[in-house]
Amino acid sequence: xxxxxxxxxxxxxxxxxLVLKGASSLNLAFFTQIPKPEGEVGxxxxxxxxxxxxxxxLASFIGVPIGIGGGIFLAEFGRGRNWPTRCxxxxxxxxxxxxx
Numbered sequence: 001x002x003x004x005x006x007x008x009x010x011x012x013x014x015x016x017x018l019v020l021k022g023a024s025s026l027n028l029a030f031f032t033q034i035p036k037p038e039g040e041v042g043x044x045x046x047x048x049x050x051x052x053x054x055x056x057x058l059a060s061f062i063g064v065p066i067g068i069g070g071g072i073f074l075a076e077f078g079r080g081r082n083w084p085t086r087c088x089x090x091x092x093x094x095x096x097x098x099x100x
Contacts, residue, residue, distance in 0.1 A: 033044030 029042070030044050031049065032046055033042070034046050036043035
């Protein structure tokens with residue numbers, strides 16, 4: 001218990017310090033403006049936010065159809081003895097029925 005407190009206390013102190021010092025910088029301009037050149041005051045995170053949203057959309061467009069297709073394949077052809085079924089079906093069944 002003491003070791004947990006010794007490890008978590010500095011992390012909480014750092015987090016509180018960052019929130020107190022950085023909360024004044026969070027405003028609408030921070031999220032909507034593009035970064036300014038080095039040395040200038042201000043700037044924002046618009047490029048990073050748009051880039052993250054683009055990557056999330058791209059990964060979703062690739063991953064969701066593959067996941068849905070894999071689920072349909074296992075539901076329709078899961079009783080066979082081909083290699084995708086032997087590999088995927090037991091893992092799908094054990095994941096869905098595992099208690100937490």
